[in-house]
Amino acid sequence: MSAPKLKLSAYELTGYLLIIAGTIVLVWGTIKFNLLHELYLEPEQRKGNVFGEYGEFIGGIVGSLWALAGVFLFFATLTYQKNEFELQRIELHKTQRIYQQQNFSTLFISFISKHDEIISSLTAYDINNSAWSGTNFFVFFQEKVMSSFVQHVRTMAPAEKTPEHLSRVFQEYFIYHFQFYQSSLNPYLKNLSVLFKLIQRYRSEAQDEGEYYSFITKASFTQSELFLLYHVAQYKLLKEFESFHNTFDVFGDMAEEYKVEAIIATELP
Template sequence: MPKPGQKLSRYEISGYALIIAGIVVLIWGTVKFDLFHELYLDPAQRRGGVFGEYGEFIGGIVGSLWALAGVFLFFATLTYQKHEFELQRSELHKTQKIFQQQNFSTLYISFVNKHNDIIDSLTAYDINESVWKGSNFFVFFHEKVLTSFVQKVRGLENAEKTEENLLSIFEDYFTYHFSFYQNSLDPYLKNLSVLFKLIQRYRSETQDEGEYYSFITKASFTQSELFLIYHVAKFNLLREFVAFDDSFNVFEDLSEEYKASYVVGQELSN
């Protein structure tokens, strides 16, 4: 049955209309057969078979109308039940989605904490034995690659300073320094890769294209950190980040000056 304020369905309207029609016919038949008058007459004076005719009339017309009304009201009940089932299924889906999000949030936070712990453990020393720790490690790595590249390029003859050659030199120095610190960087990159895979799986399972976990993750990256990840992907040291960039635009916030093409262009213009 409909809730207060809910409109009647066409089945209910038809059913109630047939019930009213049956009542009208019942009253009309009672008057037509002069049934009340017959009831007050002496049995000997009553017309023969009037009650039988009245019963056939009621059963044939009124009974049929009310039976049809019952069919319409039955369909109306089924319609409301179907609507209620759809609402319950929708609420269940929302509940499952909330539960799924809560579970993923817990898992996501644990991986983010692990990610931060790995960053805090990154350590490098310069020639003065000064410590570059945590996020400063990426700053040191960035400066190390640029310094090596610039020193090499500025010792070349002008004829050797082609874009292709300089890009090759940049890649060589980046790969060299990456290999030197690879034991420290591998846990960082693998954990970050798993983190993006988790987000990708969550997005696929929930069909939530607007999830905010990838935005939170990307917002934590510094430019020096993006410099490392970008060139790890660019130089095929870890191809997974190319796919992640296609899915999450990981490098959309990386400044042009941190890219190999810009650094090479600056050296060529000098």
């Protein structure tokens, strides 16, 4: 496995070049002033103040080059620290997001379990005193609404069967049956409402438009369950569901034939 290539910044490269240039000038000056020869001469044999001139040369040129190199290396260090802080910030954000997702996943699982528990507790009885429990409750509810509506419509004269009139009749029967089972349905609807609000809040805080929690929730809905939820939203019996549909497309997988518009159309003369 090859070692990673070292990439120098412009500041760092300039600083190193200035250090090399200062070193070259230092060596050149030592040779130029013949400093090694001057060291072995007696003081009276030396011509002028060679060491003083050499010191001025070093301080004026080499010292300036190395001081400038120090400035560039200082900026290079600041750049590296800035990049390091940015990487740490990104890693911290990732860690916070993972922690947030883990916490929400635990909360989501508890609400889904509660949702399934509430559905299991739903029970209705037909005229034969047979129990319709769990998801069959929604099937029974849908059949009650549909049979009441169809029986009423088929006793009407053809002239009465206008879309507006049929729409009012369907709404009346739906609300009537909904209110009859409302005490059983309230825990189910409230829990589902809180669940969608939590998902909405998580989506906003995590800035995750592609979160899969809403998809998991929607995947559990049966068509009969969607029949109930769709018309609860349609008739504003629970206002939140209208906004949930706009946000999560709750009724995207619902069959058109179960919607009030299609049901009415089949009964028009």
